[in-house]
Amino acid sequence: MVKAWNDNQDIIQEHLSGKTREGYQDQDKDKKLVLGFSIGIFIFVFLLTIVIFGIALYVLLVNWKKLPDAAKVLGLISLFFFPIITIIIVYVTKKD
Numbered sequence: 001m002v003k004a005w006n007d008n009q010d011i012i013q014e015h016l017s018g019k020t021r022e023g024y025q026d027q028d029k030d031k032k033l034v035l036g037f038s039i040g041i042f043i044f045v046f047l048l049t050i051v052i053f054g055i056a057l058y059v060l061l062v063n064w065k066k067l068p069d070a071a072k073v074l075g076l077i078s079l080f081f082f083p084i085i086t087i088i089i090v091y092v093t094k095k096d
Contacts, residue, residue: 004042005046008042011039012039012043015039015040015043016043049083052084053083055083055087056079056083057079057083059086059087059091060075060079060086060090063094066094066095066096067090067093067094067095068093070093071089071090071094074089075089075090
């Protein structure tokens, strides 16, 4: 996702600033796609992914001392692949 963001930085900046591309036709066949998404949807999904990752990291760090060792390992592994699963693991296995 980050690689796609970096590879298409010029198109994303043009979209965010409201500029039009030279020679751009607003037709379905001419739309630029990033990872199969239109640019606006890609930006939304990218930012949502970053926010969910941040929340999962925060939840994991705040509850680190309350987690059993297996939950710590699973939480760290799932943090980078499925951050939502990290949040679920932490809240299900934490000891109060």
